[in-house]
Amino acid sequence: MEPILLEKENHEVLSQAGQDPEKRGQILAGAREVFLDRGFDAASMGDISRAAGVSKGTLYVYFKDKVDLFTALVQTQCNETAECTFAMDARGDIVEVLGKVGHSYVAMMVRPENIATLRIVIGAAGKFPQIGKEFFEAGPRQGARRLAxxxxxxxxxxxxxxxxxxxxxxxxxxLALCKEAVAMPILVGAAAPPDAEHTDRVVRRAVSFFLKVYGTDRIRA
Structure with a gap:
């Protein structure tokens, strides 16, 4: 068999088994669009298949149901966010690294699509606890472990x-010192995202307080 035909056959087998990463990414992109636009309850697998440009049959090859699909979307989004937000150099100056992480974390938390996703997770988790559990593990807990x-x-x-x-x-x-006074008002619709000056004040206070509690004499001096 010609190599190019073998490669094509292998690709088709992977796709049929729900393992083609490009097709999976295509589905997740369509799902993200639908969930953010309609929320969890109003979104349907039919809506998602149309937005993703795939058949419903293909959709179910990759994901068993809407909960499975939304959970995968949340995990993917959290993993991508963690890679950017918690990219730290262990050799870096602690004040500079914490400041950079704080700014990245606040910027991530107040992004409209992330606020929207968090609202959807909170709304869906009461009926489907596994969504909340997977979000917590892939999001907040992963970030804390990377910082730890x-x-x-x-x-x-x-x-x-x-x-x-x-x-x-x-x-x-x-992380709580960085986000609590910023993210919660936005989450409940009581405030708009903070400007750069406000974010800088919040992060500087968080770094200062954290190092007063946990810094050694070398850092406090």
Whole structure:
């Protein structure tokens, strides 16, 4: 058999088994459009198949139902966001790295599409708890774990004093300091996204407070 024909056959087999990454990405892109426009309850698999440009049969080859599809979409979005938001150099200056993470985290949290997704997750999780669980693991918990790994490197350098068992908790505390006064008002529709000056004040206070609690004498000096 000619190599080009073999390659084509392999591609078709993968596609039929629901493993073609391009087709999967195409479906997720269409699903994202529909979910953000209509919410979880109003979105249908028919709507999604039309938006993605695939048949409903193809849709069900890749995802067993709407919950499975939305969960996959949330996981993908969270993973992509984490790669950008929590890209940290363990050798970097702790004040600069925390400041950069804080700014990236706030910018990510207040992005309209992320606020919309979070609202959908909150609305759907009551009926489908697995959606909330998968979102928490892929989103908030993944971010805290990535930040905790950076904090661990600074504990080993002697810049921070945090027990190993408390690293993830400390990471969550820093992220909460950055987001709580900013994200919650936007989430409930009580405020617009903050300007750069306000975000900078929030992040600088978060870094300062965090280092006062966990920084060693070397950092506090």
């Amino acid at each position: 790994a950076f904090l661990r490197s600074k504990v080993e350098e002697g810049a921070l004093d945090i027990a190993e068992a408390d690293l993830e908790s400390a990471a969550n505390q820093f």
